[in-house]
Structure formats: structure tokens, C-alpha cells
Amino acid sequence: MSGLRVEELSVAYGGKVAVNGVSFTVAPGQTYGLVGESGCGKTTIGRAFGRQVARSGLITGGRIVVDDVDVLGLSPAALRRWRAEALAVVQQEASAALDPTMRIGTQLAQALRARGRDRAAARQEVPELLERVRLPDPAAIARRYPHQLSGGQQQRVVIAAALAARPRLLVLDEPTTGLDAAVEREILDLIGELRTELGAAVVLISHDLGLVGRLCDRVGVLYAGRLVEEGPAGKVLSDPAHPYPAALLASTPGLGRNRRTHPLTAIPGHPPAPGEQQDGCSFAPRCPLADDLCRSTVPTLSTAPDGSTAGLHLVRCHHPGQTAQAVSQPEPLPEPQSAASRSAESDRRPESAVSQPSPLPPDGGPLLEVRGLTRRYGKTVAVDGVDLVIRRGEVVGLVGESGSGKTTLARTVAGLGGRGPGTITLRGRPLHPSATRRAPEQRRAIQMVFQNPYSSLNPSHTIRTILTKAARSLGGPLDPAGLAHEAGLDAHVLDARPERLSGGQRQRAAIARAFAGVPDLVVCDEPVSALDVSVQAGVLRLLDDRQRASGTSYLFISHDLAVVGYLADRIAVMYRGQVVEQGPAEQVLHGPHHPYTAVLVGSHPPAPPGQGDGAGTGCRFAADCPSRVDGLCDTSVPPVRDLGQEHVVHCHLDPARLPHRAQGSTAP
């Protein structure tokens, strides 16, 4: 049989089981998705295909068969040859996979030579490879060094190198993590086209359920090293039979999902670490409907009771199909009874009951006004004449690709940016560009939650010290225990230093610190981008709860539209330093909206990349715009189109011709 066949694969690290009897098959030309939280064994399986598990790991059993080749039985020399000829792996960080001191062409030629081409043939084939991954002007790209390419272009080059082998098995491990939404879509489209072209078995490893749903034929859900559900992607990701994927779906924000209508449900706790396995179903401690049977006996992987005809659908659950509905309800999960293992983890705390659907906030007066703000770094204009208003009690979402200036804008509002033209006023009073020069009352009013929870808390201080200092200097009540409690942190975390806390707990502590002085505006700079899906859901709900309880305004930044759409009342879309559109969240996401927003939400395919640098006198997006009008868009500044309800779009297109999202295309 051709394709990939994995049989009862088991991997252990230092005697601790990380992958436990995993079996699945992938036909040539098919794509198989492996999903699950981090620590569930996805990447370990990905590395086992080339027998490249980390040094302390050992493949303890099972078979991996690719086109009738038993990979685990190959001799070292044969294995090396097989890897060169038949295996291609694309890792998460493209920049780390490329040698920064070597030109792209040289690196690709090297990859080709490793696959047996001679020098001349390799050199000839490089432009063809680059063309296959849809890179414009292959000859020019081949002469460049990796740092001269964008993240998306780098990832294309890595894929090109993978294609040099004419692989029989293509492993993609989180291939788009860290890329902007529009670039991600380009890479996904490319992979989608290539898989039919190649006829190879493709395994896609990702924590992103939406991505897997778009690209895969079949999906395997991993939990604690075991497959808990396996079946057709459409079925598993829309109507899962196992409570774990159901809970994952309920904790994933999707476009069109707002906190006021569809609150997220965080999965309490976290997956067991390898070797931490107790008796019974490994998901039982986090499962809302676990009973004594679940806690004592490991369920077997058997056919799901839904009579699916689209293909084999397997589930490892004692109550298949029943729990799915229970989990996806918006009610908070009950406190898990077996709090045995890790009481230090408080990501499992249920959120308070304020997460019920509620109406839009009362129409508050303006709190913060940004007028004509411009910030330059050398010759680069990071923020170019931005106007923005944030009202009392309102969450303003700021989206845009990296380099669009959204972080510069947010940091300037917080008082951490540089100087430049334009004004920021808080309740009509001007704000100094530097936080340390602002009045204490103004500092209290504006606080910030940072992106990286691993560097935003001082490693030398305990959480109590951190919260006490913040409360003292911001003039809030000196009650670190109360602050921690409001942020969903257990009291015993107070006397721990940040290194003992999980990522989710750290971000909760950082949120508690931001609220120490009862602020009027909290600037949130990508606060959940470093967190796992289920932890992200918990932190988003905490931000939601704190916002409702305190009436604080947020300026919320994310590259992830679904995350912004979940929290925001209004959204501003930035492109190359300018706000191209702003308005009520739902209208911005649904349209009619700016063509760039359309590309971001995926209702519009992006134009072929790299035809201009947006340096013309007209609309910055003109060069990449699918609906540009030549001779107009690239030469004159677009007018402001008012679509009502304070929804404005900067575009030459007539409002009636602006794109909008097709009905029913709500991503998961």
C-alpha cells in the first residue's frame, strides 16, 4: 500500500511515555492533521517520522511505513538515504531553518545536490523550485540572503527546499505560526496547491483548529500522547464525538464570535505531563461529564456512533457524542473534583458568572483622543497621521500586519513610545509622550499588559511584591490578595516568583498589576499571542470579566482577527502606519469594508505579492489591492467614505462596491 501508515507508534522520554500507541494512515495526495494542546505529543510524532526524536527520547514500539518502506527498520545508511529522497519537513521558524550567511540560491542548490543532482543541474533547477512556490522574480530571490526576505518569503523558500526531494512524506510542523493573517493565507493556498501536484502524503501539525479544518482531509486529535478522536476533518471539527476536541472548539475564538454573544469556555487545567498519567481516561480530570468508569478504565478507540459515511470516524470515550453539547454551552465549567495533581495551577479556575451575554456598553463620552499622531524611526514612518478615539468603557481593537504601526501607536498611547508630531489627550488634557513625565493621576489612568508574560514580570520579585509596588505607586488599594483573586490567581501564588508560574498565570498576574491602580484605559499589546488555545480562552475571559466589572476601556492589539473580534466593540484596521478603516466591530469584520480588511478576514484572495512598496502618492494598499483602479488609487489619496454608525473607510471605491464577507463563511 502506498502512502503513510503509522502503527501503534510509542515514544518515551527517559522512560516516560510521550506518545502511546498511535495509529493512522494517510493516502498519497491526502492531508492529515494532528491537533492538540502543547505537550500532547504532536511534535514528537512529527520528529519520529525521520527517527529524529530528541536525544533523551526513544521510539519504544510500533511501525512507520511510507510507500512500503519500514522506516523504523532501516539501517543508519539506508535511513539517511530515505530521509534525503523521501522525507521533507517544514518547521515552525523559517528564519531558523535558513543559514543567514548563505544566499538563497546556494542553499537550495545544496539541498538539490544532497538529493543527487550534479552542480550544473542543481543551479539550473533553483529558479524552477522558487517558481513552484510562487515567488516572483526567482533569479533575484536566489541572489538574496535570508534576512532580505520577509517571513512569508522565507517560509516559501523552506518549502521549496523541502520540494527538492520529490518527497513521499511531507511533514508540516506549525508552518504558519508567527506569520501575519494575509501571509498565512498565501502559504496555506500554496500548500493546498502543492499537495495535489506532489502526490505525497502530507501530515500537518498545528494547534490551530481553523487552519487544520481548511487544509486537511482527516484529523487526529491527540491528548496526552494518545489519539482520542480520528475522522474526517469536517466531521471532527464541527461535531466532535469526544469532549476534548469539543472543549478545544469552545475555547477557540472564531470570526463572528463576540464575547457578548458567544462567550468562550476555557478548558480547566492542562494536559498531564509525560509520565504523569493516572488510571482511566487521561482527559477525565478536565472533563465535565467524567464518571467513575472514566476515572478507572482507559476507553478504547472505537467507531463513533454517528453513522458517518464520509469515512472511518473513531473516538476514545466512554460517552461518545454525549459530552459535546455539554461542553460547548456558554456556562462556566464546574470545578474539577480531582484537583489532586497540580493545585499550583490556577488556569483552571472557573470564571465568575459575569460572562453571560449582555448588551453593548452605554455610549460613554470620549476618554482618549489621538489626533494626527506621527512617529518615525529614522526614515521609516511607523505611524502616519493617525486619528483615534477611545470612549469610556469601550474596547477598541487594533489590527494590522506586523510593521503596520499598531504596536508603535499603542506604546505611544501608554507613554513608552518616542516623540513626534500629533497630540494625545486624556479627558481633554494633553498627555506627555513619556510616561515618567506624566502626572501621577495620568499614569494611574493608563496602564498596559505586555505581549510576553515571560519578561513582563520582574524575576527577582514575588507576585506579592510586584502587585504591592504597583498598587502603592499608582495609588490603588494596597490589597495584593484581592488583586490576585480578581485575576483568578490562587492566594498561594502570591509568594512565588514568576519562574514558578505557568504562562497563563503570569499573564493573569500582569493583568492584576495593570488593574492595581483602577485604571481608565488598559493597553493590551498581543496579550494572548504567546499562550496555548485553552489558556488563551481563560485569559480572554478574564480580560472580558475585568472590563465589565470595572468599566475600564481597552486598546486591544492583536494580529489575530478572531481574537480582536471576540473582545472589541470597535475595530481600527491599520496598514503601513495609517488607519484605513474603523467602525463597529461587527460591521468592520462583516463588511462592506476596506479591501485590505477583506484580505485579512479572508473573503478576498490577496493580490500576487510584491508589485510595489506602497511608496506612491496614493493609497498605500494600491499595489496589493485586488480591486484597485489604475491611475486613481496609486496617484491620489483615497477619500473617507462614511458608511454610517461611525464606520469609516479610506477607499476610492464607491461604498456600494466595497467588498463584504460572503454569508455562511464563518470560520470555526
Added chain:
Amino acid sequence: MTAIALPYARRRHGAALGIGAAIIVAWAVVAAFWPQLVPYEPDLLDPASRFLPPGSAHWLGTDQFGRDTFSRLLAGSRPVLLVAPAATALAVVAGALVGLAAGTYGGVVDEIVMRVLDAVVVFPSIIATVLVVALAGRSVTVMVLVIAASFVPIVARSVRAATLVEREKSYVEAARLRGERSWGLTVREILPNVSSTVIVEATSRFGDAIFAAATLSFLGLGQPPGSPDWGASVSDNRLWLQLAPWTVLAPALAIASLVVGIALVADALRGRWEAGRS
């Protein structure tokens, strides 16, 4: 992987730390209590027993004046263990302050401070010492100051580098949002996180200071000739190296043992620090 690698690393560092610390403590005890420990007066001349090889009466033999080498070895530990720690402490405190200031204020301050330190580094330290001793005379204070001055740039550079790394982290920005300003912010938020750098620097510089003190005395720029100081002893006795090698070997090995002991501690501390960071 770290979970498996760490216990082994801890054990290895633990043994090195123990041995190194034992050597240092032993010499420190000797330096403090040598008058009670020596079998002979270190400066007692005995022309009748010159150049005696090691034996039961004189464990490490005698020198050209019939002085007991073992007693002089013990007595010689005091000047070294007086000068080296004092010079190290001075260099580390001054260097850390300079490094923190340069890292905190940046810009022009940083530029001026670092260029001055560069100038200190490029000036050959032996020539500088000869000049200073010629002007100020030979004394323990001069020795301490000269050694400390040559170490300040080294300490300052690594503390500045560590400060620059910490300054970019967002907990520092969070402190600025609370209104903390440059120097107070540095002392309260950054200093605790560069303290491991300071400690590792201190142990490394301590070993170098022992060596520097011995070198200065050997060159006649530190302890006066005739002093039981190890560097001075090696210098005094090297003329009779072939006749009485023990008189040179004993103080030389003593210097080596102390330097190695400190190096073991320094390596162990650095290893722990790096293991803790990863």
C-alpha cells in the same frame, strides 16, 4: 531534557564548589592564624642550617639565610589574602556602579564612560604600576588601588551588558508606567537581576587579583624583598633555584592552589547561574 541534564550538572558543580571553597577557607584560616601555626619564626635567621632540604626538622627545608620555608609559606598567605580581596571588592563595587550607570543612562554618558574605560584598558598595566609606585611609593594601599583600577573596566563592561539586556525587558517598561525613573528603577528593578553577573565577575576577578598581587611583588612593585609574601619569595629565591628548588616551588604552588581553588568556585557559580537561566 533539562530535567535529566540538571541533576548531573548540579552534582558536578557541587563537588567543584566544595573543593574550591575548602581550599580558599583553608588559606584564609592560615592567613588569620599563622602566628599560632608556624613551627619557627618566619624571619628567624639560622646561618648554621642554610639550604637544608625538606626533612623532619624543616618540613619544606630552609632558604639561603636558614629561614624555615614552611613557616614563611604560611606567613606569606597574609599579604596576598589582604590585598586580593580588598582590590576585588573595590573593583567590583566601582565597576558595577559604573556599568549600571552606563547601561541606565545610555547615550552620551554611556559613550564617555566606555571610552574612558577603553583608554584604561589599552594602557599597559605594568608600566602604569611602575609609574604609580615611582610617584606614590610602595605600599599595600597602592597595590590595592592599582589592581582594582585595572579590573574596573572588565567588571563595568559585563555589568553594563547585563543591564542593557534587562533594560529591554517589559518588566522595566511596566516600572516606567508606574512612574519609576532611571536610577531608582535601576537599583530596585534591574540590580537584583544583574546580581548573578556581579557575583560571577567577583569570583573571577578574585582569582586574577591573587595572581596580580603575586606578580607585583615578584617584580618588586608590591611587597618589599625579604617579605615572606609568595611573589616576593619566588623572586628572592629564584637565584638558588637549582640549589634549593623547594624555596621557589613551595610559594609558587601555594599561589597556584589558591588560584585554582577560586577558579573552581567561579566555574561552579557560573555553571549554576547558566543552568538556572536556561
